[in-house]
Amino acid sequence: MRKIKKVMIANRGEIACRILRTLDRMGIASVMVYHAVDADSPAVRAASETVEIDGSTPVAAYLDMGRIIAACQETDADAVHPGFGFLAENAVFATRLAHEGIKFIGPSPENIELMGNKIKARSFCIDNGFPLAPSVTEAGAGEQFAVQAGKIGVPLLIKAAAGGGGKGMQIVRDLDNLEAAIQLAKAAALRSFGDDVVYAERYEEKPRHIEVQVLADEFGNVVHLGERECSIQRRFQKIIEESPAPRLESDLRERICATAVEITRKAGYRNAGTVEFLLAPDGDFFFLEMNTRIQVEHPVTEMVTGIDLVEMQIRVAQGEYLPFNQDQVKTEGHAIELRLYAEDPANDFLPTTGPLLAYSLPVGGSVRVDDGFSEGMKVTSAFDPMLAKLITHGATRNEAIERARKAIADTLVLGITTNVDYLARIIAHPAFAAGQIHTGFIPQYGNDFDSPLLTKDQRDLLLAAAALSSREFTNPEFEAIEPYTSIGNWRN
Amino acid sequence: MHHRLKLLDKYYDITVHHRSAKHLVQIGDAEPRCAVLSVTDSGDHTIQLGEQRTRVCVKVKGEMVYIRAFGQTFDLRIVNPVEQAGLSVKGGSNKARAPMPGVVVDIHVAEGEHIVKGQSMMAIESMKILTTIQAPRQGKVAKIHFAPGQSFEKGAILVTLCPEDE
Numbered sequence: 001m002r003k004i005k006k007v008m009i010a011n012r013g014e015i016a017c018r019i020l021r022t023l024d025r026m027g028i029a030s031v032m033v034y035h036a037v038d039a040d041s042p043a044v045r046a047a048s049e050t051v052e053i054d055g056s057t058p059v060a061a062y063l064d065m066g067r068i069i070a071a072c073q074e075t076d077a078d079a080v081h082p083g084f085g086f087l088a089e090n091a092v093f094a095t096r097l098a099h100e101g102i103k104f105i106g107p108s109p110e111n112i113e114l115m116g117n118k119i120k121a122r123s124f125c126i127d128n129g130f131p132l133a134p135s136v137t138e139a140g141a142g143e144q145f146a147v148q149a150g151k152i153g154v155p156l157l158i159k160a161a162a163g164g165g166g167k168g169m170q171i172v173r174d175l176d177n178l179e180a181a182i183q184l185a186k187a188a189a190l191r192s193f194g195d196d197v198v199y200a201e202r203y204e205e206k207p208r209h210i211e212v213q214v215l216a217d218e219f220g221n222v223v224h225l226g227e228r229e230c231s232i233q234r235r236f237q238k239i240i241e242e243s244p245a246p247r248l249e250s251d252l253r254e255r256i257c258a259t260a261v262e263i264t265r266k267a268g269y270r271n272a273g274t275v276e277f278l279l280a281p282d283g284d285f286f287f288l289e290m291n292t293r294i295q296v297e298h299p300v301t302e303m304v305t306g307i308d309l310v311e312m313q314i315r316v317a318q319g320e321y322l323p324f325n326q327d328q329v330k331t332e333g334h335a336i337e338l339r340l341y342a343e344d345p346a347n348d349f350l351p352t353t354g355p356l357l358a359y360s361l362p363v364g365g366s367v368r369v370d371d372g373f374s375e376g377m378k379v380t381s382a383f384d385p386m387l388a389k390l391i392t393h394g395a396t397r398n399e400a401i402e403r404a405r406k407a408i409a410d411t412l413v414l415g416i417t418t419n420v421d422y423l424a425r426i427i428a429h430p431a432f433a434a435g436q437i438h439t440g441f442i443p444q445y446g447n448d449f450d451s452p453l454l455t456k457d458q459r460d461l462l463l464a465a466a467a468l469s470s471r472e473f474t475n476p477e478f479e480a481i482e483p484y485t486s487i488g489n490w491r492n
Numbered sequence: 493m494h495h496r497l498k499l500l501d502k503y504y505d506i507t508v509h510h511r512s513a514k515h516l517v518q519i520g521d522a523e524p525r526c527a528v529l530s531v532t533d534s535g536d537h538t539i540q541l542g543e544q545r546t547r548v549c550v551k552v553k554g555e556m557v558y559i560r561a562f563g564q565t566f567d568l569r570i571v572n573p574v575e576q577a578g579l580s581v582k583g584g585s586n587k588a589r590a591p592m593p594g595v596v597v598d599i600h601v602a603e604g605e606h607i608v609k610g611q612s613m614m615a616i617e618s619m620k621i622l623t624t625i626q627a628p629r630q631g632k633v634a635k636i637h638f639a640p641g642q643s644f645e646k647g648a649i650l651v652t653l654c655p656e657d658e
Contacts, residue, residue: 168622187615188622191597350592351618353646357551357558381593381618414551414558414565421564451564454500457544458562463497463504464517465539466557466568468529469550472495473508474515 001319004028004079004103008072009047011083012062013372014388015294016043019081022310031075033068035061037382043372049075058382062086065093072102079103079317081310085384088293089116105317107271107292114267115290119161119199125287128266130259133278133286135201137161146182149200150175158182160189161197168192169236171203206438208279209233209288210245212260213301215312216270217322224257225301225309226331231437232426234349239419240426241297242336243304246397246435249283256285261326263290272298272313281438296339296389299368303335303393334400335393338408338423340371342385345422345449351385354378357415366393366400367407379416387418397435401427425449496571497557503571517541586634588625588651594618596638601651605633613651614638625650 006029009016016032020043023030032047035058044050051071055061062068063086072080080097082088082104091112094104106112115121119137126132136148138161149156158170158181168188170181182198190196213225229245230238245253260275267290274295276288298309307329316322340361343349359375371388379385390407394400408424426432429448431441442449454462467473494507509516509524518524525542529550532538537548539561548561557568598615601607612624613633632654638644 184622187598191617347591350623353593355553357553358549358560409563412549412560414549414560415553415556417567418565424563451500454562458546459499460519461539461541461544461546461548462499462559462561462566462568463506463519464525464527464541465529465537465548465550465559465561466497466499466570467495467506467508467517468515468527468539469537469552470495470557470570471552472570473506474510 004105004314004318006031006075006077006079007105007314008033008068008075008077008080008102009043009083010062010068010080010087011085012038012041012043013383014043014370014386015083015296015372017046017372018370019083019310020046022308022314023081025308026311026314028314031071031077033062033071037380040377041372042374051075059086065090065096069096069100069102072097073100077102079105079314081105081313082293084293084296089291091116103317105271105313107269107273111267111269111271111273112292115269115273115292117162118159118289119197121289122199122287124267125263128263130263130266131284131286133202133204135199137199138197139199145200146178149182150178152200152202155203155205156200157203158185158198158200160185160193160195161199162189162193162195204278204280206281206440207231208245208438209238209276210248210256210279210285211274211276211295212257213295213298213309214260214264214269214273214275215309215316215322216264216273217316218270218319219321220265221322221325222261222265222269223322223324223326223329224261225305225307225329227253227257228297228300229437230297231439232432232441233439234345234442238297239339239341239423240337241300241339242334242397242400243300244331244334246437252279252283252285259285259287263287271316272309296386297337299370299389299391300335300337303368303391304331304333305329306332333393333395334397335391336397336400336404336427337389337391338404338427339389340387340411340413340423341419342379342387342416343419344417345419346451349419351381352379352417353381354416356413358412359414360412361388361390362407362410366403367391368393387413398433401433421451422449498569498571499566586653586655587649588613588628588653590616590625590644590646590648590650591623592618593644593646595643596640596650597622598640599636600624601627601633601636603633603636607631607633607653616650627653629653629656631656 009019009032031049033051033053034044037058053061053067087093091109094109097104134152138145141148156172170185172178172181185198186196209230210227212227216222227245228241228243230241232240274291277285278288279285342352355378361369363369368391392400392403497504507518515527516524517527528540530538539548551558555570559566594616597617601613607627608630611627614625634654635652
C-alpha cells in the first residue's frame, strides 16, 4: 500500500470545493487546475496550490489530459481526483495516468470502459442475467435498427450509446416520428460524445429512478450504502434527490440493493460507483447504467450513512480495505437534496446567465450547502448551469422536507432567474409529500408549480419598491425638468 | 419622474413625486400614495405604500430591478423611452433572436428560401439543451447570421426574414 501524498483536483466549482474539504480534513496536500474564467471562484481561492490551464474554450481546458498530467508532474501530485463530468469517466485518461505512475481516484480503466459504453454494459448484464428493459442496439441490428426498434413498440426512448446525463435523448410516441428521432439522437450523440451510435429501449410511463451507491475495494469487498430516489427530473435531469426512497417495500429495496452489489462484484469493479435502475410501477426493476464516479447527489447518502464518500474513494485508491462490511453500514433518518439551477422554469427550463447580485444560502444545523459560487460572480454559459446543492437531514422524511422548505425560504439569489421558487413549490406539493413520485412528476403536475398570482396590493408594493430603489425614478437631477416641481402641484 | 415598469409580462406607468423628504408613488391613474423604502437591521428593505407594508430584498443592475418578496423572486425592468415608443408599433418579427446564449448546431434553411410559420430554421445548443429556432411567420429568409459551430449571446439575431411586403 502506497499512501497518497498529494491530490490533483481535475475539476472546478462545487465538486472541487467538496473534494478539497475532505483532503484538508485527511491532511492530504492538494493542487487544483483552473481556467482563467474560474480564477476568482471559491474553489480556486480555497486551494493552497493551483496551476492555470488554457484551452480553446474553458471546458476544453478541463478536458486537456496532456496539460493536466503535466500539471501533476510539475507539482508532484501522485493522484488525481476527477470529480464528475470532464475526465471523470474517461478510460484513456485513467490509463495515461497509470502509465505515468499517478493514481486515478476512481475505478480501473477496464471498469470505465465496460460501464461507460452503454452497449457493452448492457451486454454484460444480458450475459450475466441481470434485469434489463427490452432494447435494440444499433450496433447489433445494423440496417434493421429502425425496424427492430419499432417492434419494441411505443413509447420508445432513443439514446446515445456513449453518453449519459440525458443528452440528446428522444422519446418516440408515434412510430411515424421514429426515423426523425433516430437522426436527431445520432446528431446529438456525435456532437456530445464524438460517437453517433445510438440504441432504443422501451420507455416506461411513470417509472421511478432508483439508484444504489456502491463501494468496492481492491480485495473484492463490495458494500452498498443504500439507495437514492432521483425521480424528480426535468429534461431527463435530476433536480431533487433523496435517501432512502419513499414508499419502497423493504424486500424490494433489498433486492434492488443486492442486485447492485452483484453487478459491481461481477464487473470486478473497485472504488465508488452508482448503479441506476428504472423501477416500474409493478415492482419490476431494470438496470439503466452504472456511473463510474462520484455522483452530484452523493451528499444525501453521506447525510444518512455518516460516511464520507470522497474519503472512501481515496482510501480504496491507495489500496486500503473497506473499513466496514455490509452489516456495519447503518442509515439514520432521511436526507433530501435540492439542486439550484440558473434556469427559467417558466421558459422550458432554459439556462439563464447573469450576475449574482445577491447570493446567500443558509448553512448549518441540519442544512448542508455544496456550492462553488459567491456573491458578485457571473453565471456564464461556459459551464453547467447548476449553482448549488441544498441538502437537509431530518429524523423523518417530513422533517427533512420541512427543513428543506425553511432552507429554501432563507435562500436569496438575485440578478439571475433561477429555479429556487420552483423547487419550493415542488416540495410543498401534496403528491411530493405523499411520496407519489415518478420521473413524469413534473409534466404531470406541471401547472401546479406555476408562480402563484399576485394580489393587487402585492403588485403595487413591488412596483413601489422597484421605483424607489432605482435612480431613474429618484434622482433629483431628473426631477428638475418635471413641470409639477415648479408649479408646486404633484398632480399632472 | 415618470417611467414604465415591466412586471410579469405586463407594463405599468409609474410616477414618483417628491414632496420634501417624502415620495409619492402613483401607479397608472390611481391616487398617489406615500411610499417609503427603508433598510432593516438585517440589511433587507421594508417597503411601505399607503397602508400596505412588506419586507423585500432588492438589487438593481442597469435597467433591471430584482426583488424577493412574498416567498418569490421577481425581475422588474425599467422600459427605456425608445423601446416604449416601439411597443406601439406592430411587427418586429423580421428577426429571430437567440433565447439564450449558445452554439449553432445546424442550419435548416438557406438565404432566399421561402419558409412557412413554425418551420425549423436552425438547431442551437446551450449547455446540454438542444432547441430549434422556428420561423415566427411565413416569408423569405434574408440572412443567416451564424454558421454551425459559432457561438452567440442571448438576444443575438440568428436569422433575419425579408420584410413582409416583399
